Every structure is written in structure tokens, then in C-alpha cells.
Amino acid sequence: MTEAFSDARPASSDHWEQQYLNLMRRIRDEGDFRGDRTGVGTSSIFGATIRCDLSDGQMPLVTTKRVYWKTATREFLWFLTGDTNIRKLCEQGVEIWTDWPLDRYRRETGEEISRKDFSARIVADDEFAARWGDLGPVYGKQWVNWPVYEPAGDGLFRQRPQGINQVAEVVHSLKNNPGSRRHIVEGWNVAELDRMALPPCHKTYQFHVADGKLSGLLYQRSADLVLGVPFNLWGAALFIRLLAQQCDLEPGELVWMGGDVHLYSNHAEVVEQQLQRVPQGAPRLEIARRPETIFDYAIEDFVVHDYAPQGALTAPVAV
Structure with a gap:
């Protein structure tokens, strides 16, 4: 299954990425400086939204620097395996x-x-x-094998060999009850947070069907705007695209919502460089085939068209 795209290209002032750059500028100018877990320090705001149209193959792929979308896709496919x-x-x-x-x-x-x-x-x-x-029971473990315990007698409980596959359940609910308000994949398992190398940042996904289109909302509790968010936008949009294909729906819109959205202090130089750039082009994602299930995609199934990013910008990771 391949897809055809129109030749329409948004003007830079209407480019979705302006939302991203405006948010970066707002945090730089108005953010609250605060210490953080890493010791690096951040400028932060609380509560932000970015909306991206996914019709006609469009994807929220940042163009003002290179984003390694294949790396982000490999990570997302790894999540779907449940491997940790x-x-x-x-x-x-x-x-x-x-x-x-x-x-x-x-x-x-x-x-x-x-x-x-x-x-x-x-x-x-x-x-x-x-x-x-x-890494402990991080994202993929919660997505496809959320632990479930059952009585074992004498007041004891044992864990089932296979837990809840939230992704499979969402596919089923989208196909059979598209009007539901319960199309949710949740990563924030309170009982297991202390065993995770990093508690989930992109924690809650919710999906919505209207007029044959599938939209998705990602709530991200902690959002590193320079390094993390470009990957998270791509991953959330990819999630919508895969679900839409598997459920015979058209892609609708991605709504990204950030809780604590921040710029690390040691990213200041990169931020200034990126804010001097103007978004350009409209990258499209082609999915070359439709496998039997959402768990059967491979990196070779994805082709990005019309992506000509500006030069790479490198920033350190705060661990």
C-alpha cells in the first residue's frame, strides 16, 4: 500500500514548525529558571500545545535542524516489541x-x-x-505487557505470564467501537516507576475518531524541547499513522501537550542558532506496505519524501 501526495507546500509563516520555534522563544524569554534532577538547570514553562495536520502524508518533522527520523522510528518499533x-x-x-x-x-x-x-x-x-x-519496565513493557496479578491462594498473588497489551486493545477498540473515549495507551505505572531507568516522559496517548479520520493526543509530562520533543512529535505522529492504516482510517491531527516544557541551560547556544532559522519544506511519510498487525512493521517500510533539513545542531544530553 503506497500513498500519493499533493505538491502543496505551506508558506513559512503558516508552517507547523513555527509553533515549535515560538514555544522555544517563549521559554527563552519568559521561562522560570529552576534547578532540576540532572543538576544542569532549566528555563521552564508549564503547559503548552502544538497541533499538526497529518493529512496527505504530512509529518511534524523539524526542518530547522536535522532530526534522525530513522533512529526515532527504530526506537518506536522497539517500544512495540515490549523489550526493555x-x-x-x-x-x-x-x-x-x-x-x-x-x-x-x-x-x-x-x-x-x-x-x-x-x-x-x-x-x-x-x-x-x-x-x-x-532499563527496567520502561515504555514498551507498559504498552504491551502491563502487569496483572491474580489470586494464588492463602492471601498471595501471582503475576500473569502475559499482561495487558494496551496497543492491541486500542487497535481492537478503534475497529469495533470508534466512538469510544477510552482509546488510551498509558505508560505511567505508579507501582513500577522506581524500577525504571527513566520514568516515562511521553506518558499518555489518547486517540479520537471523527469523519473517518484518526487524531491523537500526546500528553508529555516532561519535555526537553531541544532534544526530546522533535523525536516525541515524530513518534506520536507515527503512532497515529500506523493505527490509522491498521484500522482503515485516514490520519487526522496530532495534538501535543507538554507539562513541564523546558530548555536546558547548556543548550542556550543551540537555541539561539535554531531561532535564527526559518522552517522550510513539507516532509511526507510514505508507508510502503500494510503488515498483518501493528507489531509487524520494519524500518524498511518507511520512506520520507521532501525532507531537506538545515545543518545539524548538537546539544548534550542531561542524564
Whole structure:
């Protein structure tokens, strides 16, 4: 299944990305400075919204810097597997989760191993990967295997081998009860937060069907506007696109809602560079086939057209 796109291109003043840049400018100018968990410090506002039209293949892919959409897509497909070990990501050269287990390894062993060498060892050594590569019950575990406990007698409970697959249940509900207000995928499992390398930032997804179109809302409790949000916008839009294809719906709109939306203090130079740039172009995503289920997509199924980003901007990750 392939898709055809129109040649329409939005003027820069109407480009969806202006919302992103305006939010960046607002935080820079009006944000409240506060200390944070990482010790880096942020300028922050509370409560923000970005809306993106997903019709005709449009995707909220930032153009004022390069966003590695294949990396973001590989991460999203990894979430859908329910895996919580970074090994499969490292095998694909995806390092966006490596800093957290690497930080733990350095603290607990005292070895100043490089990230490159740490990732290589994760890939090569089964025992090392099992001990040091697991992130705890992060996103994918909650999405497709939310734990459920049942009575085991004598006042005891045991965990079912397979928990709730929220993604599969949403596919079923969209197909069979599209008017429901319960099309939700939730990552914030309070009982397991202390076992996660990082509690979910993009925590709640809700989907809505109207006039044959599927829209989605993402609530993100903590939003690193420079590094995290471009990936999160892409991932949320991709989620909508995959669900729409699986449920015979057309893509509608992405509504992104941020709670604590912030700029890290050590991103100030990058922010100034990005705010000097003007959005351009209208990237489109083509999904080359429709697999049997939402869990069967592969990176080769996705092609982005008309993406000509401006130069890369590099900013450090706060762990």
C-alpha cells in the first residue's frame, strides 16, 4: 500500500514548525529558571500545545535542524516489541538510551568505559547485556505487557505470564467501537516507576475518531524541547499513522501537550542558532506496505519524501 501526495507546500509563516520555534522563544524569554534532577538547570514553562495536520502524508518533522527520523522510528518499533534491554537498539546503532545504563555502570564499577565500547560490549556479550543493558519496565513493557496479578491462594498473588497489551486493545477498540473515549495507551505505572531507568516522559496517548479520520493526543509530562520533543512529535505522529492504516482510517491531527516544557541551560547556544532559522519544506511519510498487525512493521517500510533539513545542531544530553 503506497500513498500519493499533493505538491502543496505551506508558506513559512503558516508552517507547523513555527509553533515549535515560538514555544522555544517563549521559554527563552519568559521561562522560570529552576534547578532540576540532572543538576544542569532549566528555563521552564508549564503547559503548552502544538497541533499538526497529518493529512496527505504530512509529518511534524523539524526542518530547522536535522532530526534522525530513522533512529526515532527504530526506537518506536522497539517500544512495540515490549523489550526493555538496549541490546537490540545498540545492534542497530541507536544510542539514545545508552547513557542511562552507561552512567549506572560507571558509578557501580568505577570503570570509565566509553559509550562506544560499552555499546559494543552490550552487543557482543550476552551476560554483560543481561546485567547492564536492561532499563527496567520502561515504555514498551507498559504498552504491551502491563502487569496483572491474580489470586494464588492463602492471601498471595501471582503475576500473569502475559499482561495487558494496551496497543492491541486500542487497535481492537478503534475497529469495533470508534466512538469510544477510552482509546488510551498509558505508560505511567505508579507501582513500577522506581524500577525504571527513566520514568516515562511521553506518558499518555489518547486517540479520537471523527469523519473517518484518526487524531491523537500526546500528553508529555516532561519535555526537553531541544532534544526530546522533535523525536516525541515524530513518534506520536507515527503512532497515529500506523493505527490509522491498521484500522482503515485516514490520519487526522496530532495534538501535543507538554507539562513541564523546558530548555536546558547548556543548550542556550543551540537555541539561539535554531531561532535564527526559518522552517522550510513539507516532509511526507510514505508507508510502503500494510503488515498483518501493528507489531509487524520494519524500518524498511518507511520512506520520507521532501525532507531537506538545515545543518545539524548538537546539544548534550542531561542524564
